[in-house]
Amino acid sequence: MIDFWFSIGSTYTYLSVMRLAEIQAETSIEFRWRPFNVRSIMIEMDNVPFAKKPVKAAYMWRDIERRAAMHRMVPKLPAPYPLAELDRANRVAIIAAREGWCEAYARESYRRWFEMGEPAGSEPNISASIEKAGQKPEPVLRQADSDAAKADLAAATEQAKALGIFGSPNFVVDGELFWGDDRLDDAIRWDRQIESSPPD
Amino acid sequence: MIDFWFSIGSTYTYLSVMRLAEIQAETSIEFRWRPFNVRSIMIEMDNVPFAKKPVKAAYMWRDIERRAAMHRMVPKLPAPYPLAELDRANRVAIIAAREGWCEAYARESYRRWFEMGEPAGSEPNISASIEKAGQKPEPVLRQADSDAAKADLAAATEQAKALGIFGSPNFVVDGELFWGDDRLDDAIRWDRQIESSPPD
Numbered sequence: 001m002i003d004f005w006f007s008i009g010s011t012y013t014y015l016s017v018m019r020l021a022e023i024q025a026e027t028s029i030e031f032r033w034r035p036f037n038v039r040s041i042m043i044e045m046d047n048v049p050f051a052k053k054p055v056k057a058a059y060m061w062r063d064i065e066r067r068a069a070m071h072r073m074v075p076k077l078p079a080p081y082p083l084a085e086l087d088r089a090n091r092v093a094i095i096a097a098r099e100g101w102c103e104a105y106a107r108e109s110y111r112r113w114f115e116m117g118e119p120a121g122s123e124p125n126i127s128a129s130i131e132k133a134g135q136k137p138e139p140v141l142r143q144a145d146s147d148a149a150k151a152d153l154a155a156a157t158e159q160a161k162a163l164g165i166f167g168s169p170n171f172v173v174d175g176e177l178f179w180g181d182d183r184l185d186d187a188i189r190w191d192r193q194i195e196s197s198p199p200d
Numbered sequence: 201m202i203d204f205w206f207s208i209g210s211t212y213t214y215l216s217v218m219r220l221a222e223i224q225a226e227t228s229i230e231f232r233w234r235p236f237n238v239r240s241i242m243i244e245m246d247n248v249p250f251a252k253k254p255v256k257a258a259y260m261w262r263d264i265e266r267r268a269a270m271h272r273m274v275p276k277l278p279a280p281y282p283l284a285e286l287d288r289a290n291r292v293a294i295i296a297a298r299e300g301w302c303e304a305y306a307r308e309s310y311r312r313w314f315e316m317g318e319p320a321g322s323e324p325n326i327s328a329s330i331e332k333a334g335q336k337p338e339p340v341l342r343q344a345d346s347d348a349a350k351a352d353l354a355a356a357t358e359q360a361k362a363l364g365i366f367g368s369p370n371f372v373v374d375g376e377l378f379w380g381d382d383r384l385d386d387a388i389r390w391d392r393q394i395e396s397s398p399p400d
Contacts, residue, residue, distance in 0.1 A: 047253055055364055063379070164255055166253075166256050167256075178263075179263070183263075186266065
């Protein structure tokens with residue numbers, strides 16, 4: 001089992017969100033979807049990767065474009081960035097993870113954001129993504145805007161910090177942190193080492 | 201042919217410097233060693249990756265340790281960081297690149313820095329690394345400390361910036377930039393696409 005710690009709002013997370021179902025089918029590894037708020041961690045750590053860094057941002061979009069093509073994805077880039085409603089997108093994700101429809105919701109959020117140009121977390125993306133996951137938007141959004149949902153996202157973010165997380169996406173295997181879509185293979189290798197090593 | 205733009209002083213560059221000879225032998229791709237000063241670009245772009253970012257720095261050392269093990273390298277980590285004499289290390293590298301002994305010099309600089317704990321660019325590392333590459337340290341260092349060598353490093357750094365470079369290591373294939381040791385495979389794939397596509 002691998003914990004997939006992610007924030008809707010991160011650009012490279014698109015690559016992982018869109019291909020995790022296929023990876024899970026190929027490897028039989030179970031991924032647990034763990035949303036958190038990467039933006040609040042980045043601000044706290046003074047580690048905001050692309051805002052005010054135009055050269056790095058231009059590279060990031062080109063790199064995602066090339067890597068998406070490798071995985072036969074078809075984003076329209078650059079996608080609208082940064083997200084105005086990152087918090088709300090991830091508060092819905094927390095509810096979705098608890099209720100078992102997080103992957104469907106996150107995939108649709110990213111598909112609409114990266115492939116149709118609709119910012120995740122805002123309308124019409126957010127309601128359409130909740131609906132695509134088989135839920136009614138209105139009660140979910142009411143719950144997502146509650147103080148309880150805000151506290152849940154803050155608590156998940158504290159948990160992420162305690163694991164040493166500072167970006168998104170991440171793969172955590174038995175306490176070992178792998179950061180970045182490009183470390184998914186390393187995380188899978190780590191998971192297999194653990195599974196194949198004899199118990200103490 | 202792939203241009204390998206790098207700075208001695210970058211941590212992840214260790215992984216590339218130590219394995220490029222093997223990759224070149226396996227793939228028959230020629231790598232051109234292009235030293236530049238990544239620190240001055242990072243300061244200019246306000247993109248200093250690890251200083252004042254202890255969580256990210258801790259992750260970086262662990263990630264390098266795991267990836268080095270994958271490639272059967274044996275660093276003693278964390279290595280002394282940052283380097284006091286980054287500029288001098290790269291001024292020697294520029295001379296070495298011109299004269300054809302850059303790879304031998306850079307490998308020994310990193311081996312001593314990452315595997316023996318001797319900072320690159322400072323004594324005893326710098327003289328020992330020049331000697332290992334078959335050169336006499338004293339005249340090389342005299343030349344490296346000249347205004348001409350300083351101007352050469354600054355010019356190379358401007359060239360790197362013009363290519364969109366903001367970190368190290370990089371692989372540039374026909375104007376296409378790949379940043380990071382973990383993009384070496386992507387760069388090789390790109391190079392092969394170019395080689396195998398018919399001329400216009």
